[in-house]
Amino acid sequence: MDRLDECLKRPYLLLTPGPLSTSRGVRTAMLKDWCTWDKDYNNIVEDIRKELVSLCVKEENREKYTAVLMQGSGSFGVESVIGTAVPKEKGKLLVLANGAYGNRMGEIASVLGLNFRIEKFGDKTVVNPERVREIIKEDSEITHVSVVHSETTSGILNPVFEIGKVVKEFGKTFIVDAMSSFGGVCIDLEELQADFIISSSNKCIQGVPGFSFIICKRDVLEKCSGQARSLSLDLYNQWKTMEENHGKWRFTSPTHTVRAFYQALAELREEGGIKAREARYTENNKILREGMKELGFETLISEEYQSPIITSFIAPESEGYNFERFYQNLKKQGFVIYPGKVTEIESFRIGNIGEVYSQDIRELLEAVKKSIDWK
Missing domain, CATH: 3.40.640.10 (Type I PLP-dependent aspartate aminotransferase-like (Major domain))
Incomplete structure:
Protein backbone atom coordinates (compact mmCIF):
# COMPACT_ATOMS: atom_id res chain seq x y z
CA MET A 1 0.00 0.00 0.00
CA ASP A 2 2.92 2.35 0.57
CA ARG A 3 3.83 2.06 -3.11
CA LEU A 4 0.21 2.68 -4.12
CA ASP A 5 -0.01 5.73 -1.86
CA GLU A 6 3.17 7.06 -3.43
CA CYS A 7 1.75 6.56 -6.93
CA LEU A 8 -1.45 8.40 -6.03
CA LYS A 9 0.40 11.47 -4.77
CA ARG A 10 0.53 14.55 -6.99
CA PRO A 11 4.05 15.71 -7.91
CA TYR A 12 2.79 19.29 -8.21
CA LEU A 13 -0.41 21.33 -8.44
CA LEU A 14 -1.57 21.96 -12.01
CA LEU A 15 -2.70 25.57 -12.31
CA THR A 16 -3.79 25.09 -15.91
CA PRO A 17 -7.10 25.11 -17.82
CA GLY A 18 -7.10 21.31 -18.12
CA PRO A 19 -5.86 18.70 -17.70
CA LEU A 20 -6.04 19.86 -14.11
CA SER A 21 -5.32 18.59 -10.61
CA THR A 22 -7.81 15.91 -9.65
CA SER A 23 -8.85 14.48 -6.30
CA GLU A 270 -20.95 16.58 -2.61
CA GLU A 271 -19.46 20.05 -3.07
CA GLY A 272 -22.93 21.51 -3.58
CA GLY A 273 -23.20 21.53 -7.36
CA ILE A 274 -22.03 23.99 -9.98
CA LYS A 275 -23.11 27.04 -7.99
CA ALA A 276 -20.80 26.07 -5.11
CA ARG A 277 -17.96 25.18 -7.47
CA GLU A 278 -18.29 28.48 -9.31
CA ALA A 279 -18.09 30.27 -5.96
CA ARG A 280 -14.86 28.42 -5.09
CA TYR A 281 -13.31 29.15 -8.47
CA THR A 282 -14.36 32.81 -8.26
CA GLU A 283 -12.79 33.14 -4.81
CA ASN A 284 -9.60 31.47 -6.07
CA ASN A 285 -9.48 33.90 -8.97
CA LYS A 286 -10.09 36.95 -6.78
CA ILE A 287 -7.27 35.99 -4.39
CA LEU A 288 -4.97 35.29 -7.34
CA ARG A 289 -5.57 38.56 -9.17
CA GLU A 290 -5.35 40.70 -6.04
CA GLY A 291 -2.23 38.90 -4.84
CA MET A 292 -0.47 39.13 -8.20
CA LYS A 293 -1.32 42.82 -8.42
CA GLU A 294 0.36 43.39 -5.05
CA LEU A 295 3.45 41.65 -6.45
CA GLY A 296 3.50 44.04 -9.41
CA PHE A 297 1.80 41.97 -12.12
CA GLU A 298 -0.78 43.39 -14.52
CA THR A 299 -3.69 41.35 -15.92
CA LEU A 300 -4.26 41.24 -19.66
CA ILE A 301 -8.07 41.37 -19.43
CA SER A 302 -10.18 43.86 -17.50
CA GLU A 303 -12.14 42.53 -14.53
CA GLU A 304 -15.41 43.14 -16.42
CA TYR A 305 -14.64 40.36 -18.92
CA GLN A 306 -12.50 38.09 -16.73
CA SER A 307 -13.61 34.49 -16.33
CA PRO A 308 -13.15 32.63 -13.02
CA ILE A 309 -11.28 29.90 -14.94
CA ILE A 310 -7.87 31.25 -15.95
CA THR A 311 -6.09 34.61 -15.88
CA SER A 312 -3.52 35.99 -18.30
CA PHE A 313 -0.79 38.17 -16.82
CA ILE A 314 1.38 40.50 -18.87
CA ALA A 315 5.03 39.48 -18.76
CA PRO A 316 7.25 41.91 -16.82
CA GLU A 317 9.19 44.33 -19.01
CA SER A 318 12.38 43.75 -17.03
CA GLU A 319 15.30 42.39 -19.09
CA GLY A 320 15.90 39.92 -16.28
CA TYR A 321 12.52 38.22 -16.76
CA ASN A 322 12.58 34.81 -18.41
CA PHE A 323 9.40 32.70 -18.49
CA GLU A 324 11.17 29.34 -18.56
CA ARG A 325 13.23 30.19 -15.47
CA PHE A 326 10.15 31.59 -13.72
CA TYR A 327 8.22 28.43 -14.64
CA GLN A 328 10.94 26.08 -13.35
CA ASN A 329 11.26 28.03 -10.09
CA LEU A 330 7.55 27.63 -9.45
CA LYS A 331 7.60 23.97 -10.48
CA LYS A 332 10.33 23.24 -7.92
CA GLN A 333 8.00 24.70 -5.29
CA GLY A 334 5.10 22.49 -6.40
CA PHE A 335 3.19 24.64 -8.91
CA VAL A 336 2.82 24.38 -12.69
CA ILE A 337 1.50 27.36 -14.66
CA TYR A 338 0.87 27.92 -18.40
CA PRO A 339 2.73 29.97 -21.01
CA GLY A 340 0.81 32.75 -22.72
CA LYS A 341 -1.11 32.18 -25.94
CA VAL A 342 -2.15 35.64 -27.08
CA THR A 343 -0.33 36.87 -30.17
CA GLU A 344 -0.23 40.59 -29.44
CA ILE A 345 1.78 40.66 -26.22
CA GLU A 346 4.04 38.41 -24.16
CA SER A 347 2.14 36.89 -21.24
CA PHE A 348 1.69 33.85 -19.04
CA ARG A 349 -1.44 32.22 -17.63
CA ILE A 350 -2.49 30.83 -14.26
CA GLY A 351 -5.58 28.65 -13.91
CA ASN A 352 -7.53 28.16 -10.71
CA ILE A 353 -9.88 25.29 -11.60
CA GLY A 354 -9.65 21.66 -10.51
CA GLU A 355 -8.92 20.40 -7.00
CA VAL A 356 -7.57 23.83 -6.05
CA TYR A 357 -8.58 25.85 -3.00
CA SER A 358 -7.92 29.32 -1.62
CA GLN A 359 -5.03 28.14 0.55
CA ASP A 360 -3.37 26.67 -2.55
CA ILE A 361 -3.56 30.06 -4.26
CA ARG A 362 -2.08 31.80 -1.21
CA GLU A 363 0.79 29.31 -1.20
CA LEU A 364 1.29 29.90 -4.92
CA LEU A 365 1.57 33.65 -4.29
CA GLU A 366 4.30 32.97 -1.74
CA ALA A 367 6.09 30.84 -4.33
CA VAL A 368 5.76 33.62 -6.92
CA LYS A 369 7.21 36.10 -4.42
CA LYS A 370 10.25 33.87 -4.01
CA SER A 371 10.62 33.44 -7.77
CA ILE A 372 10.64 37.05 -9.02
CA ASP A 373 14.42 37.13 -9.08
CA TRP A 374 14.52 39.68 -11.93
CA LYS A 375 13.51 42.52 -9.59
Missing part, protein backbone atom coordinates in the same frame (compact mmCIF):
# COMPACT_ATOMS: atom_id res chain seq x y z
CA ARG A 24 -7.48 11.28 -4.86
CA GLY A 25 -10.96 9.79 -5.23
CA VAL A 26 -10.99 10.43 -8.97
CA ARG A 27 -7.52 8.94 -9.43
CA THR A 28 -8.40 5.90 -7.31
CA ALA A 29 -11.53 5.25 -9.40
CA MET A 30 -9.29 4.31 -12.33
CA LEU A 31 -7.73 1.34 -10.53
CA LYS A 32 -10.49 -1.06 -11.62
CA ASP A 33 -10.86 -2.46 -15.14
CA TRP A 34 -14.23 -2.43 -16.96
CA CYS A 35 -15.73 -4.29 -19.92
CA THR A 36 -17.26 -2.06 -22.59
CA TRP A 37 -20.08 -4.55 -23.21
CA ASP A 38 -21.01 -5.09 -19.58
CA LYS A 39 -24.34 -3.70 -18.34
CA ASP A 40 -22.76 -2.35 -15.14
CA TYR A 41 -20.43 -0.18 -17.21
CA ASN A 42 -23.11 0.86 -19.71
CA ASN A 43 -25.38 1.83 -16.81
CA ILE A 44 -22.63 4.18 -15.63
CA VAL A 45 -22.56 5.75 -19.10
CA GLU A 46 -26.34 6.23 -19.03
CA ASP A 47 -26.20 7.79 -15.55
CA ILE A 48 -23.52 10.21 -16.77
CA ARG A 49 -25.58 11.21 -19.81
CA LYS A 50 -28.66 11.92 -17.68
CA GLU A 51 -26.70 13.85 -15.08
CA LEU A 52 -24.98 16.04 -17.68
CA VAL A 53 -28.37 17.17 -18.94
CA SER A 54 -29.60 17.77 -15.39
CA LEU A 55 -26.61 20.06 -14.71
CA CYS A 56 -27.72 22.62 -17.27
CA VAL A 57 -31.44 22.08 -17.92
CA LYS A 58 -34.37 22.55 -15.54
CA GLU A 59 -36.32 19.36 -14.81
CA GLU A 60 -39.42 20.38 -16.78
CA ASN A 61 -37.34 20.86 -19.96
CA ARG A 62 -34.98 17.87 -19.82
CA GLU A 63 -36.89 15.70 -22.28
CA LYS A 64 -35.98 18.18 -25.01
CA TYR A 65 -32.25 17.51 -24.55
CA THR A 66 -29.82 14.62 -24.74
CA ALA A 67 -26.12 14.05 -24.06
CA VAL A 68 -23.58 12.24 -26.22
CA LEU A 69 -20.10 11.14 -25.14
CA MET A 70 -17.38 11.19 -27.80
CA GLN A 71 -13.91 9.62 -27.64
CA GLY A 72 -10.99 12.04 -27.71
CA SER A 73 -10.14 15.49 -26.41
CA GLY A 74 -12.38 18.55 -26.50
CA SER A 75 -11.35 19.37 -30.05
CA PHE A 76 -12.67 15.96 -31.15
CA GLY A 77 -16.04 16.94 -29.68
CA VAL A 78 -16.01 20.32 -31.41
CA GLU A 79 -15.14 18.70 -34.73
CA SER A 80 -17.87 16.09 -34.29
CA VAL A 81 -20.47 18.84 -33.83
CA ILE A 82 -19.28 21.11 -36.64
CA GLY A 83 -18.80 18.18 -39.00
CA THR A 84 -22.22 16.68 -38.25
CA ALA A 85 -24.51 19.66 -37.59
CA VAL A 86 -23.78 21.79 -40.65
CA PRO A 87 -25.60 20.40 -43.74
CA LYS A 88 -23.49 19.39 -46.72
CA GLU A 89 -25.78 21.39 -48.98
CA LYS A 90 -27.03 24.90 -48.23
CA GLY A 91 -25.24 25.12 -44.88
CA LYS A 92 -22.89 27.93 -43.85
CA LEU A 93 -21.14 28.33 -40.50
CA LEU A 94 -20.28 31.69 -38.94
CA VAL A 95 -17.35 31.28 -36.54
CA LEU A 96 -16.97 34.02 -33.92
CA ALA A 97 -13.34 34.07 -32.76
CA ASN A 98 -11.38 36.02 -30.19
CA GLY A 99 -8.62 33.55 -29.40
CA ALA A 100 -6.91 30.32 -30.36
CA TYR A 101 -9.92 28.10 -29.72
CA GLY A 102 -12.30 30.18 -31.81
CA ASN A 103 -9.65 30.14 -34.53
CA ARG A 104 -9.47 26.35 -34.20
CA MET A 105 -13.17 26.13 -35.06
CA GLY A 106 -12.34 27.98 -38.26
CA GLU A 107 -9.47 25.59 -38.96
CA ILE A 108 -11.78 22.59 -38.45
CA ALA A 109 -14.34 24.08 -40.82
CA SER A 110 -11.63 24.69 -43.41
CA VAL A 111 -10.20 21.16 -43.23
CA LEU A 112 -13.70 19.66 -43.48
CA GLY A 113 -14.41 21.75 -46.55
CA LEU A 114 -17.40 23.53 -45.03
CA ASN A 115 -18.87 26.72 -46.36
CA PHE A 116 -17.94 29.08 -43.52
CA ARG A 117 -17.01 32.59 -42.51
CA ILE A 118 -14.83 33.55 -39.56
CA GLU A 119 -15.13 36.89 -37.80
CA LYS A 120 -12.13 37.77 -35.60
CA PHE A 121 -12.47 40.19 -32.70
CA GLY A 122 -8.88 40.17 -31.44
CA ASP A 123 -7.34 38.36 -28.47
CA LYS A 124 -8.28 40.97 -25.87
CA THR A 125 -11.82 41.88 -26.96
CA VAL A 126 -15.11 40.09 -26.25
CA VAL A 127 -17.32 39.00 -29.12
CA ASN A 128 -19.74 41.83 -29.85
CA PRO A 129 -23.39 40.68 -30.19
CA GLU A 130 -24.29 43.74 -32.29
CA ARG A 131 -21.57 42.87 -34.79
CA VAL A 132 -23.02 39.35 -34.93
CA ARG A 133 -26.41 40.85 -35.79
CA GLU A 134 -24.86 42.93 -38.59
CA ILE A 135 -23.12 39.91 -40.11
CA ILE A 136 -26.21 37.69 -40.08
CA LYS A 137 -28.27 40.50 -41.62
CA GLU A 138 -25.82 40.97 -44.48
CA ASP A 139 -25.13 37.26 -45.10
CA SER A 140 -28.36 35.33 -45.68
CA GLU A 141 -26.46 32.07 -46.38
CA ILE A 142 -25.48 31.66 -42.69
CA THR A 143 -27.32 28.76 -41.06
CA HIS A 144 -25.12 28.02 -38.02
CA VAL A 145 -23.16 30.20 -35.56
CA SER A 146 -20.38 29.00 -33.24
CA VAL A 147 -18.54 30.69 -30.38
CA VAL A 148 -16.28 29.87 -27.43
CA HIS A 149 -17.74 30.71 -24.02
CA SER A 150 -14.58 30.82 -21.89
CA GLU A 151 -11.68 31.62 -24.23
CA THR A 152 -8.68 30.30 -22.28
CA THR A 153 -6.27 32.00 -24.68
CA SER A 154 -6.77 35.15 -22.64
CA GLY A 155 -9.23 34.38 -19.85
CA ILE A 156 -12.16 36.21 -21.48
CA LEU A 157 -15.72 35.13 -20.75
CA ASN A 158 -17.75 35.90 -23.85
CA PRO A 159 -21.37 37.18 -23.56
CA VAL A 160 -22.88 33.97 -24.94
CA PHE A 161 -26.38 34.60 -23.59
CA GLU A 162 -26.59 37.90 -25.49
CA ILE A 163 -25.09 36.27 -28.59
CA GLY A 164 -27.65 33.46 -28.32
CA LYS A 165 -30.52 35.96 -28.37
CA VAL A 166 -29.21 37.46 -31.60
CA VAL A 167 -28.65 34.06 -33.22
CA LYS A 168 -32.18 32.91 -32.37
CA GLU A 169 -33.66 36.23 -33.46
CA PHE A 170 -32.71 35.07 -36.96
CA GLY A 171 -33.58 31.40 -36.41
CA LYS A 172 -30.03 30.08 -36.77
CA THR A 173 -28.48 27.01 -35.10
CA PHE A 174 -26.28 27.99 -32.15
CA ILE A 175 -23.12 26.02 -31.22
CA VAL A 176 -21.25 26.86 -28.00
CA ASP A 177 -17.81 25.59 -27.07
CA ALA A 178 -18.11 25.57 -23.26
CA MET A 179 -14.97 23.50 -22.88
CA SER A 180 -13.47 25.25 -19.87
CA SER A 181 -16.65 26.75 -18.41
CA PHE A 182 -19.14 23.87 -18.18
CA GLY A 183 -19.28 22.69 -14.58
CA GLY A 184 -17.50 25.82 -13.35
CA VAL A 185 -19.97 28.49 -14.44
CA CYS A 186 -23.74 28.15 -14.08
CA ILE A 187 -25.42 27.69 -17.48
CA ASP A 188 -29.10 27.19 -18.27
CA LEU A 189 -29.41 25.83 -21.81
CA GLU A 190 -32.95 27.12 -22.24
CA GLU A 191 -31.79 30.62 -21.35
CA LEU A 192 -28.63 30.26 -23.44
CA GLN A 193 -30.71 28.98 -26.39
CA ALA A 194 -27.81 26.80 -27.54
CA ASP A 195 -28.59 23.84 -29.80
CA PHE A 196 -25.21 22.23 -29.07
CA ILE A 197 -22.89 22.80 -26.11
CA ILE A 198 -19.53 21.03 -25.91
CA SER A 199 -17.16 20.30 -23.05
CA SER A 200 -14.57 17.76 -21.94
CA SER A 201 -14.00 15.22 -19.17
CA ASN A 202 -10.84 16.94 -17.93
CA LYS A 203 -12.18 20.42 -17.28
CA CYS A 204 -14.45 21.83 -14.55
CA ILE A 205 -16.17 18.52 -13.75
CA GLN A 206 -12.63 17.64 -12.60
CA GLY A 207 -12.18 14.30 -14.32
CA VAL A 208 -9.23 13.12 -16.43
CA PRO A 209 -8.63 13.35 -20.21
CA GLY A 210 -10.19 10.81 -22.56
CA PHE A 211 -13.54 11.97 -23.90
CA SER A 212 -15.60 15.03 -24.73
CA PHE A 213 -19.34 15.39 -24.30
CA ILE A 214 -22.04 17.21 -26.19
CA ILE A 215 -25.41 18.26 -24.76
CA CYS A 216 -27.90 19.16 -27.46
CA LYS A 217 -31.52 19.53 -28.46
CA ARG A 218 -32.97 16.19 -29.52
CA ASP A 219 -35.03 17.57 -32.39
CA VAL A 220 -32.00 19.37 -33.86
CA LEU A 221 -29.73 16.32 -33.59
CA GLU A 222 -32.40 14.07 -35.12
CA LYS A 223 -32.16 16.12 -38.33
CA CYS A 224 -28.40 15.47 -38.65
CA SER A 225 -28.54 11.92 -39.96
CA GLY A 226 -26.21 11.42 -42.94
CA GLN A 227 -24.53 14.83 -42.61
CA ALA A 228 -21.26 13.79 -40.91
CA ARG A 229 -17.97 14.23 -42.77
CA SER A 230 -16.28 11.58 -40.60
CA LEU A 231 -16.96 7.97 -39.62
CA SER A 232 -15.44 8.13 -36.13
CA LEU A 233 -16.74 11.62 -35.36
CA ASP A 234 -20.30 11.10 -36.57
CA LEU A 235 -22.19 12.66 -33.68
CA TYR A 236 -25.59 11.48 -34.89
CA ASN A 237 -24.57 7.82 -35.19
CA GLN A 238 -22.77 7.94 -31.84
CA TRP A 239 -25.95 9.23 -30.23
CA LYS A 240 -28.16 6.71 -32.05
CA THR A 241 -25.97 3.82 -30.84
CA MET A 242 -26.01 5.04 -27.24
CA GLU A 243 -29.77 5.53 -27.35
CA GLU A 244 -30.60 2.16 -28.87
CA ASN A 245 -28.02 0.15 -26.89
CA HIS A 246 -28.43 1.89 -23.50
CA GLY A 247 -24.96 3.37 -23.07
CA LYS A 248 -22.95 1.34 -25.57
CA TRP A 249 -20.38 3.30 -27.59
CA ARG A 250 -19.84 2.58 -31.30
CA PHE A 251 -16.11 2.01 -30.86
CA THR A 252 -13.90 1.21 -27.85
CA SER A 253 -14.57 3.71 -25.07
CA PRO A 254 -12.06 5.08 -22.51
CA THR A 255 -13.46 2.98 -19.65
CA HIS A 256 -11.11 4.18 -16.91
CA THR A 257 -11.72 7.81 -17.81
CA VAL A 258 -15.49 7.24 -17.81
CA ARG A 259 -15.37 5.68 -14.34
CA ALA A 260 -13.21 8.54 -13.07
CA PHE A 261 -15.72 11.04 -14.50
CA TYR A 262 -18.55 9.23 -12.73
CA GLN A 263 -16.65 9.73 -9.47
CA ALA A 264 -15.98 13.37 -10.34
CA LEU A 265 -19.71 13.96 -10.82
CA ALA A 266 -20.37 12.45 -7.39
CA GLU A 267 -17.79 14.83 -5.89
CA LEU A 268 -19.41 17.76 -7.68
CA ARG A 269 -22.71 16.86 -5.99
